[in-house]
Amino acid sequence: MLVTGGAGYIGASVASACLDAGHTPIILDDLSAGVHAFTSGRQFFAGDVADGAVLAEVFAAHPDIAAVVHCAAQAVVPESVAHPLEYYHSNVAKTVELVEQVARHGCRRVLVSSSAAVYGPAAGPAVSESSPLAPASPYARSKVMVEQVLADAAAAGVLRAIALRYFNPIGADPKLRTGQQAREPGAVLGRLLAAQRGAGPFIIAGTDWPTRDGTGLRDYVHVWDVARAHVRALERFDDVPSRNGFVAVNIGTGAGTTVRELIRAFEAVTGEPLPVREGPRRPGDVAGAYARVDRADRLLHWHAQLSVSDGIRDTLSWRRVRDAVLNGARRGGAGAAKGA
Numbered sequence: 001m002l003v004t005g006g007a008g009y010i011g012a013s014v015a016s017a018c019l020d021a022g023h024t025p026i027i028l029d030d031l032s033a034g035v036h037a038f039t040s041g042r043q044f045f046a047g048d049v050a051d052g053a054v055l056a057e058v059f060a061a062h063p064d065i066a067a068v069v070h071c072a073a074q075a076v077v078p079e080s081v082a083h084p085l086e087y088y089h090s091n092v093a094k095t096v097e098l099v100e101q102v103a104r105h106g107c108r109r110v111l112v113s114s115s116a117a118v119y120g121p122a123a124g125p126a127v128s129e130s131s132p133l134a135p136a137s138p139y140a141r142s143k144v145m146v147e148q149v150l151a152d153a154a155a156a157g158v159l160r161a162i163a164l165r166y167f168n169p170i171g172a173d174p175k176l177r178t179g180q181q182a183r184e185p186g187a188v189l190g191r192l193l194a195a196q197r198g199a200g201p202f203i204i205a206g207t208d209w210p211t212r213d214g215t216g217l218r219d220y221v222h223v224w225d226v227a228r229a230h231v232r233a234l235e236r237f238d239d240v241p242s243r244n245g246f247v248a249v250n251i252g253t254g255a256g257t258t259v260r261e262l263i264r265a266f267e268a269v270t271g272e273p274l275p276v277r278e279g280p281r282r283p284g285d286v287a288g289a290y291a292r293v294d295r296a297d298r299l300l301h302w303h304a305q306l307s308v309s310d311g312i313r314d315t316l317s318w319r320r321v322r323d324a325v326l327n328g329a330r331r332g333g334a335g336a337a338k339g340a
């Protein structure tokens, strides 16, 4: 299968999970956010998902591509607020181009990255796929639009599509082939890592949320479970019932973790107390939600197997090898991909 964004955090994990399951991923990535080291030993085409010439080259070399896993996207919420047109162009317009091209090359299965960000804050705390959509940023709206584009194309018989709505992915490939590209990602686990290495206390962003301990609640799902969900969806693609050829599926653990619980889990994994301070809410933040995951279970025969502690442990392990992997000095852990 073709994996767009296959040199990024999630796409590279998907490519690894495909390899481990015996499916050869073909990676298409423009390396704007992805890293070249994650394509090491894998079939890789450098280019834009909307570039017809590159896609023609990909399909000429691999006419048997049965499905496209479309992970390439811009995904930084504040950046999307500052540069909405860039986000709609990259995420929506280029998806339209990609889908037209791949259908022209005879490939009619698309698995696309979507996000829990499509749901409104009022949908929580447990959100199912039929909870109301109320995307709160250009990034989130671009994901809703991508789903709509695919649903309409599916209804017209152009293709069939499955959208996976990820909750909060954490962790790294347990074999440490890939992980977060950034040294200290902006999301909460990156802030915990920064506090652990002495960059000042971790600030809890709000203690007056309507949750069991007053702190924000999220459904942290291990990126390897997320990657496995893609493999399941690809393997079951033609058996997944859908309305008019399109279906959206939540990818989460089905359980919420508060910030205080996350801190305790982090301290349990490291065995050290973490410097923590209570602070105000972040602007635009929400209390949060967790996924209802019965549809993933029913349609994909998938459920998360790894815990939040596993995600923390793999994040810490990844931090130790990250520089060596990105510099090409280390090609993942045991069982790293050999040339595909």
Ligand SMILES: O=c1ccn([C@@H]2O[C@H](COP(=O)(O)OP(=O)(O)O[C@H]3O[C@H](CO)[C@H](O)[C@H](O)[C@H]3O)[C@@H](O)[C@H]2O)c(=O)[nH]1
Pocket (backbone or CB within 6 Å): 075, 076, 077, 115, 116, 117, 168, 186, 187, 188, 189, 191, 202, 203, 204, 205, 206, 215, 216, 217, 218, 259, 282, 285, 287, 288
């Ligand atoms: O220093 C911090 C950072 C985060 N938090 C809390 O940790 C939880 C998780 O925060 P994240 O920023 O990790 O996750 P969000 O769900 O808020 O945001 C994530 O999902 C968004 C889409 O919904 C975007 O993709 C965003 O980039 C990504 O981080 C929240 O309760 C937040 O308030 C803190 O207490 N302190």
